[in-house]
Amino acid sequence: MAAEKNSTSEDSLKENLFGVSEELVQAISSALENNDAPKIQALIKDLHAADVSDLIISLNSESRKQFVSIIKDSLNPDVLANLDIPTRVQVLKMLGPNLIAEALKSLASDDALEVLSSLGKEHQAKVLQSLPSRERAMFEKFLSYPKDSAGRLMQRELVCVPPFWTVSETLNFIKNYHDLPEHFYTIYIIDPRHHPLGEISLSLLLRQQEETVVSDIMSQDMRSIQVTKDQEEVAFAFRHYGLVSAPVIDETGRIVGMITVDDVVDVIGEEVEEDILHIAKVHELHVNESVTNTAYWRIRWLIITLVNTLIASFVIAQFQVSIQKMTALSFLMTINAAMGGNSGMQVVTIVVRAIATRQLRESDIWRSVSREVFVSLITGTFFAFLLGSIAAFWVNDIWLGIILAVALFCNMLWAAFAGTMLPILIHRLGLDPAVSAGPILTTTTDVFGYAIFLGLATLILL
């Protein structure tokens, strides 16, 4: 096996279309074991920066240090921008302020900012001091924008021209002016106060007559984004309107940068992922977070489960006498709580996502509630009948089956109603429903589920 792997040529190792191949990881690992620096340089020579980042992430702490010290001086700065935060912090520590400052200078301003923001305050100050005063001022300005705002996402480099220029003047400017971004898709037309008036996509510009004035062909249906807007709103606008790029303006309406769709792609993924993590009560996104940090956040989230389950236990404890008289209650009661909780979480998830993607608007609330209640009439009837029958046969007591069926039906109806209303109410209070709607709901379905089943059984059978 080992011999076979070594015989794979270096070329074929790089051929994998998406991501880093397992073979490459192993080739790198064995080169690291032999401390074979030239081999490593050769292996990563033609690799995309994103793949080098993946390689670094996949190495363990020791090999990572060794690997970084080998590639340090020829490091493509884009690699830093592509690392996850815990790994990036580790790698930046190995580089030191001067190498970081060099890297920042050659990165696009949005990527440079991302790298800079992952440093601690002190380290950040040191790096800023190593930068020329112009760059330092720019980064300090950028860092003053709120976290997760458009200002943190945008790139400063953009192409702006005055409205009276002709197409040929504009094309000449693009051709001869050297301080333009590497890639851009749109040029902006601005007035003397630097307010954006309109935009033209490059592909449109190329198809115009040379003497046409740009203000005659620019599109005014442009969506300027305030520099302080939250990145979630920015991502929503890009996704909703299928935008490719948008100008960013400051509080006075001056254009200060632009956001392109490739910057937003990550945000879209992250914003949706954040909701997943909240539903599953997890904090961190990175598999590379430290063990103690991870444990801290897991505990914080599990405290919610703790409170939830203690409340449910307290409710059950009130019916100890009934359970002692009829022990079948002890194993049937969990069915009602589980079905109510799970059907409620289905509703909460749909509603939380509908709020996040703005598919659900204020005027729709009652339509959504009634829709979910209707659905639960069907699902509730189905499971009430099914589980009621199973219970009746299992414990050979038709009344206990009927009681479970009634309790289950009521709990699922409640789950549908509360599962719709709770996220909406929490959202109205300005809180994040992805975080709190689930736990609150399952607490109510537990409490309600145990109370109604054990209560009815106590009243009717005992």
Next chain:
Amino acid sequence: MAAEKNSTSEDSLKENLFGVSEELVQAISSALENNDAPKIQALIKDLHAADVSDLIISLNSESRKQFVSIIKDSLNPDVLANLDIPTRVQVLKMLGPNLIAEALKSLASDDALEVLSSLGKEHQAKVLQSLPSRERAMFEKFLSYPKDSAGRLMQRELVCVPPFWTVSETLNFIKNYHDLPEHFYTIYIIDPRHHPLGEISLSLLLRQQEETVVSDIMSQDMRSIQVTKDQEEVAFAFRHYGLVSAPVIDETGRIVGMITVDDVVDVIGEEVEEDILHIAKVHELHVNESVTNTAYWRIRWLIITLVNTLIASFVIAQFQVSIQKMTALSFLMTINAAMGGNSGMQVVTIVVRAIATRQLRESDIWRSVSREVFVSLITGTFFAFLLGSIAAFWVNDIWLGIILAVALFCNMLWAAFAGTMLPILIHRLGLDPAVSAGPILTTTTDVFGYAIFLGLATLILL
């Protein structure tokens, strides 16, 4: 209040930056009540197609019919592409084959295909018949690509030039040839067999000397996507490499279309959303799915919960005698199951996402498992101590507290181990871990949680 709302001018109604304002929805509703067609036309005149779609989605079934019949003849075809599937199906039914065929002709090929695919087989055939034979052949070819493949995502329109052309020939071609896509960011260089050789971004092309030959400046670091590749892989490549566009090739290597990042934006969101929905056991993404359809899928997913909870009940039932002797077991046992299940779901979620985003590779498995086990040693100790103490005080029985603590610790350790291994094993079997890892895990934590707590209590205390 009502007077105030009516006094808002029509202009300000359209000013909202992102999405449709509540005021506009109400203005449209009241115009619909008065059947005031000109008012409605005026209100939506300058509205973005995506916002018109949102409006249609937000109307109830009756108003929707009325609204569509008013705007039918002046409908911007992009509105159709932006609707969610259930609403689109409804609207397409109102339009009829000829209007649909007209709309398809003016849409970009990828959007047209999306609209066409939401029709039923019969309806689709009728619409295809209303199309000119050239378009019909193209759509039939496109529809032959697998669902969710690159072929369904790409647009056919793209700009290709031979390698021996100069920059000025290329720019002239773009300027004068009329059958080009409306927006494009990259041109592709192809050989006589239509195989892509390289690409040049427009912004780079514009900065070259006129007599330069394109093959000298093209980038060969281009990632061609096979037409049958799954859209999840496509989205991954775009997100990973920060791509703006990529050529799509057929099985013979011929270029057949291109995918641009704005097409992928939706896929990225959807793929992550799919994972959320699976974790929460929900099928549908659209709040507009019919009640019966929704109920059907909710029931299918809840069957998993049903099996899970019945297995857990069966385990509890084995300990009826113990519970009768010591009823405190009945309310303490649920704590162990809840904590184990929730801590396991945290792990499953992290691992499922790490697999989906390829942060977790084969060689990392043991590192991940040991990391999660270490985390659970901390969290398990914390909660064992905390809940053990609470239980001991509550029921005034130190031994019961110790038993709960031991059972909880073991269950959380198991949840960490199984929560990491299960998604990885399921993924290796070629199945989707987002669907099945959660339910299987919580079944094991329930069974294990009840069995070890009730078992230890029976052995030691009774």
